[in-house]
Amino acid sequence: MKKEQPPVWVNSLLDRLAPPDLVEEIKGDLYEMFREDITQKRPRAKFNYAINGLGFLTKHFFWKKRTNYSTSFIMLKSYFKMARRSLFTYRSNTVINVLGLVIGMASALVIFSVIRFESSFDSFHTDADNIYRIVRVTGTGMKITESSELRTGVSFPVPDAFKQEATSINSITSVLFIGGALVEIPDASGAIVRRFNETNSCALVEPSFFSMFDFKGTGFKWISGSPKKSLEKPFSVVLTTSASKKFFPDGNAMGKTLKIDKRNDCTVTGIIEDFPANSDFPFTVLASYSTLRVLAPKMMDDWSSVDDSHCAFVVPNKGFSVAKIEEEMAKIHKKHASFLTERFYMLQPMKEMHFDARFGNYNGRTITHNTVQALGIIALFLLLTGCINYINLATAQSTARSKEIGLRKVMGSNRVHLVAQFLIETFLVVLIAGVLALGLSELILINLQFLLSIKPSAYHFADPVLLGALLVSVIAVTFFSGLYPAIKISSFSPVTSLKNKFITEAVGGFNLRRVLVTAQFGITQVLVICTFVVVIQMRFFQNTDVGFAHKAVVNVSIPQRDPVKRATLEQQFRSQSFVSGVSASFTLPGGASRNRNYQGIATADTPPDKEVVFEYQSIDTAFLNLYKIKLLAGRNFHQVDSSHYLLLNKTLMKNLLLGNPEEAVGKPVLRNGEKYTVIGIVDDFYSNSLKNGVDNLAIEMNPNAYRTLSIKLMIGNDKGSITEAMAEVEKLWKATYPEFIFDYEFLDENIKAFYTQEQKYTQLFEMFSTIFMLIGCLGLFGLITFVVNRKQKELAVRKVMGASVPSLLLLFSKEYIWLVLISFALATPIAYYIANEWLNNFAFHVDLQWWLFATPGVMVLVVAVVVVCAKSLGAANKNPVESLKYE
Amino acid sequence: MSRIYLGELEELVLLMVALLRDEAYGVAIVEQLLNQANRGLSISAVHAVLHRLEEKGFVKSKMGGASEERGGRRKRLFKITAFGRNALEEVRDTRNAIWSLVPKTSS
Numbered sequence: 002m003k004k005e006q007p008p009v010w011v012n013s014l015l016d017r018l019a020p021p022d023l024v025e026e027i028k029g030d031l032y033e034m035f036r037e038d039i040t041q042k043r044p045r046a047k048f049n050y051a052i053n054g055l056g057f058l059t060k061h062f063f064w065k066k067r068t069n070y071s072t073s074f075i076m077l078k079s080y081f082k083m084a085r086r087s088l089f090t091y092r093s094n095t096v097i098n099v100l101g102l103v104i105g106m107a108s109a110l111v112i113f114s115v116i117r118f119e120s121s122f123d124s125f126h127t128d129a130d131n132i133y134r135i136v137r138v139t140g141t142g143m144k145i146t147e148s149s150e151l152r153t154g155v156s157f158p159v160p161d162a163f164k165q166e167a168t169s170i171n172s173i174t175s176v177l178f179i180g181g182a183l184v185e186i187p188d189a190s191g192a193i194v195r196r197f198n199e200t201n202s203c204a205l206v207e208p209s210f211f212s213m214f215d216f217k218g219t220g221f222k223w224i225s226g227s228p229k230k231s232l233e234k235p236f237s238v239v240l241t242t243s244a245s246k247k248f249f250p251d252g253n254a255m256g257k258t259l260k261i262d263k264r265n266d267c268t269v270t271g272i273i274e275d276f277p278a279n280s281d282f283p284f285t286v287l288a289s290y291s292t293l294r295v296l297a298p299k300m301m302d303d304w305s306s307v308d309d310s311h312c313a314f315v316v317p318n319k320g321f322s323v324a325k326i327e328e329e330m331a332k333i334h335k336k337h338a339s340f341l342t343e344r345f346y347m348l349q350p351m352k353e354m355h356f357d358a359r360f361g362n363y364n365g366r367t368i369t370h371n372t373v374q375a376l377g378i379i380a381l382f383l384l385l386t387g388c389i390n391y392i393n394l395a396t397a398q399s400t401a402r403s404k405e406i407g408l409r410k411v412m413g414s415n416r417v418h419l420v421a422q423f424l425i426e427t428f429l430v431v432l433i434a435g436v437l438a439l440g441l442s443e444l445i446l447i448n449l450q451f452l453l454s455i456k457p458s459a460y461h462f463a464d465p466v467l468l469g470a471l472l473v474s475v476i477a478v479t480f481f482s483g484l485y486p487a488i489k490i491s492s493f494s495p496v497t498s499l500k501n502k503f504i505t506e507a508v509g510g511f512n513l514r515r516v517l518v519t520a521q522f523g524i525t526q527v528l529v530i531c532t533f534v535v536v537i538q539m540r541f542f543q544n545t546d547v548g549f550a551h552k553a554v555v556n557v558s559i560p561q562r563d564p565v566k567r568a569t570l571e572q573q574f575r576s577q578s579f580v581s582g583v584s585a586s587f588t589l590p591g592g593a594s595r596n597r598n599y600q601g602i603a604t605a606d607t608p609p610d611k612e613v614v615f616e617y618q619s620i621d622t623a624f625l626n627l628y629k630i631k632l633l634a635g636r637n638f639h640q641v642d643s644s645h646y647l648l649l650n651k652t653l654m655k656n657l658l659l660g661n662p663e664e665a666v667g668k669p670v671l672r673n674g675e676k677y678t679v680i681g682i683v684d685d686f687y688s689n690s691l692k693n694g695v696d697n698l699a700i701e702m703n704p705n706a707y708r709t710l711s712i713k714l715m716i717g718n719d720k721g722s723i724t725e726a727m728a729e730v731e732k733l734w735k736a737t738y739p740e741f742i743f744d745y746e747f748l749d750e751n752i753k754a755f756y757t758q759e760q761k762y763t764q765l766f767e768m769f770s771t772i773f774m775l776i777g778c779l780g781l782f783g784l785i786t787f788v789v790n791r792k793q794k795e796l797a798v799r800k801v802m803g804a805s806v807p808s809l810l811l812l813f814s815k816e817y818i819w820l821v822l823i824s825f826a827l828a829t830p831i832a833y834y835i836a837n838e839w840l841n842n843f844a845f846h847v848d849l850q851w852w853l854f855a856t857p858g859v860m861v862l863v864v865a866v867v868v869v870c871a872k873s874l875g876a877a878n879k880n881p882v883e884s885l886k887y888e
Numbered sequence: 889m890s891r892i893y894l895g896e897l898e899e900l901v902l903l904m905v906a907l908l909r910d911e912a913y914g915v916a917i918v919e920q921l922l923n924q925a926n927r928g929l930s931i932s933a934v935h936a937v938l939h940r941l942e943e944k945g946f947v948k949s950k951m952g953g954a955s956e957e958r959g960g961r962r963k964r965l966f967k968i969t970a971f972g973r974n975a976l977e978e979v980r981d982t983r984n985a986i987w988s989l990v991p992k993t994s995s
Contacts, residue, residue, distance in 0.1 A: 023935075023939075025951075025961050025962055026913070026914065026935075026951075026961070026962065026963055026964040027914075027935065028959070028961055029958040029959070029961030029962060029963050030913070030914035030915050030931055030935070030958075030963065031931065032957075032958050032959040032961065033915045033957055033958050033963075034915055034918075034931060036957055037915075052930075053930060053931050053932060056930050056931070056932035056933070057931075057932040057935065059932075
C-alpha cells in the first residue's frame, strides 16, 4: 500500500525559509505527527501538517530576525566605522573622488531636470495624447517630402467647415495668435492711462479651447468667469492673473475695458491663473475668437489666404486613424477650394509641437528629440567619468591598502565581508557626493535659467521624482564604481600582501586602469572636438558677409500709414548730425524679427498651379544705397516710377527662368494676376539665417506697405553717443506718434537673434567640455599623485644614479601621453560623425578640416601633460636624500 | 529576586524535558504536555520554547538517530543542564516557601 504523503509545498516552503540547521528536525517532528494522525485515523492529517508547518514559519521568522539582525547590525556599524576611518586616512583621494562625482552628478541632475522639463510640455491636459494640430503642407502629394513647404496656419473657414462636415473629428478649436498687440487701458473718461506692447502673449481663442486644453495636471483654475461664458461674446477678453496685475495694478480687473490695437474696446470677462511655464501656449491675454467673426467676416470665407498664427487643434473621434482624418480633410478642402491643388492639411500630434522645429510653436522655441537624447547621453557620460575616476583611484590605492587587507584576512575576515566593507566605503563617498550635487545642481539651475530656458517649478529638495532619480543614481554609481575595486582588493592573498611585495607596480601591459583612462579621455576628446567645431561654425555664422551692410543700423517701426507724418519724420532724422541715411521699407533685409510676407509670382509661361512663392518687400529709393545692396543689372527705383515695377533677386530670377540678369531686365511677370515689369536684378543676400538657403525675393516700391524705418548711424561705437543718439531718435518718434510705444532694434542684434539657439548650444558645449576636462584632470591628478608617492624611492635612486629632472618627468608623462594619444585616435571618427551630422543641418557651414580636430586634440594633450608634470615636478626636484634617509 | 527568569510555559516545557530524560524532543514533549498537564500546544510553539531555553542555557541538545517513522530524518534530543535543573528547583523552592507562608484558612 502506498503511504500517504504530507503536502509537498509545505516542505519546500520550509526548505526555503526556515534556518537550514533546523529544517531537518522540524520536518522530522511534523512527519512523525502526520504519521500518527494517519495511523490514529484522525481527520485532516494533511491540513494539520500544513497548519503546524506554517506555524513554524512565523516562529522561525521571529527567531531569524532576532538572531541575525543583531550580528549583521554590529557588522554594519563596524563597516561604517572602518569606511569613515579609511576615507579620512586617504583624505586627498576622498576629496578628489567626491569632487569628481559631485561635478558629474550635479551636471547629470541638471540635465535630468532639463529633460524632464522639456518632455513635460503640455502633457498635463486630459486628452494630451489625443490632440492633434492641423498643419499645412504645400507640395505635390499628401506626404511630407524634401520640397514640401511646412506651415502651421489654416485658412479661416477651415475649422468651421471641418467641424460641420468631418465625421472623424470629435472636437476642433481654433487659435489666432497675435504677434504684437498694443494694449491700452483707458480711465473712466476714456483717456488712455497706460500702454503695453504685448509682443508675445495675445491670442484669440474659442470657449472650447479650455475644454481641449484643460491644464488638468497643473491644478489650473479659473479665478472668475467660466470658459463657456467668458469667451462666448465678441470683444470679451480673459486675462491671466499676471496680466491683470500688470494692466490693472489697483485691483479687480473684471468688467473693466481695455483697448486692443487702438480699435477694439474689449471687456474683461474672466481671470485665470497663469499658464504653467511648460506650455507652448504662452498666452496672458485671451480674447474671444468670435471677435474675429465680427471684425473680419470676409476673411471667414477666404479659403486661400492663410495666417500662420491661425492654428486649429482637433480631437479625433474614436476609431479614426490619423490617415483617415487626413483623407477626409483633403476631401472637404477639395470641395471648397478645388483651385488649391497643392495644399494639404495634415495632423501633427500636439505633443510633438515642442519637438518639431519644422512647424514651430507659439513659444517660438523647440527642442528636437535628438537634442534631448544627446543631453541624456552626455549626462550618462558625466556620471561615467566620475565613476571611472573612482575606479582608477580605488584600484591604484589598493596597493597601499594591501597590508590592511592582508591583516583583515588573517584575522578571519572573508571575502564577502571585505567586499561589503569596500562597497560601504564607496557608498559613503557617493552619498556625500550626491547630497552636495543636489545643492550644486539647484545653484546651477538658478544661475543658468537663461541658458537652459527652464523654469523649475519647485526646489529640488522637495521634488520626489528628482530625489528618486538621485537615489537610483547613487546606488547605481556605488555598484558601478565600487564593485570592481572591491572584488579586486579583496582578492589579494594575505601572504604576499604582508610580505611587502605589492610596492612595485607592473609596468606596461594591458590593464583596466589604462583602458578606463583612455575611455575617459576619449569621451572628453569627442566633446572637446565637437565644441571646437560648434564654436568655429558660430564664428562662421557671425563673420560671413550677409550681402548687405548691417552695421550701425537701427530700426524703428512706422505704426501709422499717414505718408505725410512719415516723410516729415524721415526728414527730421536726416537733419540729425549723427544720421547718415534714412530709408523706409516694408521689412528689413534680414534679421530674426522682421515682417514676413510671402506671395506668389509667375511668368506668362508658367502654368497657373506652379507659381513661385517669394518673400515680399517694398522699399524706397534710399534703401539699396543704405544697405549697400548690389544691383547686378537694371536700375534702382525712381521717385516717379509707376507702381508696377519690380526688382528681383538672383535666386528668384533663376527660379522664374528669366535667363541672365541682363536678359531678365524689362521682362514682364505676373503677380496677383497683374502685370509687372522687372526693372532690375539685385545680388542675393542672406535675409534668412545661414542655416537656411536664400529665399526668392521680389521688391516693389509701394509707400502704403512701409512699416519700418532704417536709420544708419554715423557714430563711433562708444556707448555714450549711441545712447544720446537713441534718446534723440526716441524724442522725434514720440513727437510724431504720441499714441504708440517706441521700440527700436539694432539690425546687428536682430541678425544675431537667428543664432540664439546655436549660441546657447555653444555655451552649453563649452560648459560640458570644461566639466569633462575638469573631471578627467582631477582623476589624472589623483592617479599621478598616488604613483609619485609610491615611486619616491625609485626616483631618488634614479636621481642618485644621474637621471635628469626632464628625463624623470618624461618617465611619468610618457604613459599618459600615450593614453591621451590613443584616446584621440578613438575619439576622432566619432567626433567626425557627430560634427558632420550637426553641420549638415545648416545650408552654409564650415568644412571639416584636419586642424578642427588637431587643435582641440593638442589642447587636451597639453592640459594632461601639464597636470602630470605639475604634480611630478615636485617629486623629481626633491632632494634624493629625503626619500632615502629612512629604510 | 532571583536572577533566573523562567516563564510559566518555559518552566512547563523544561519540566517535560527533565521528565523525558533522554527521549525529549518536539513531538514527545507535545504529547507529554497534553497527557501530564492537559495543555494542547502546537509543535511550533514548543520548538520556539525549546530554542529559547537552549539560548538561555537551561537545556542542551544534540541530534539523535534517524528513524523510519520520521521519514528518515533525525530528531533533536534535548537534555536538561545542571543550570536548568537548579533553575527548576529554585523556582519550586521559592514557590513552596511562599506557599508555606500562605494561611491555610484563607482558601
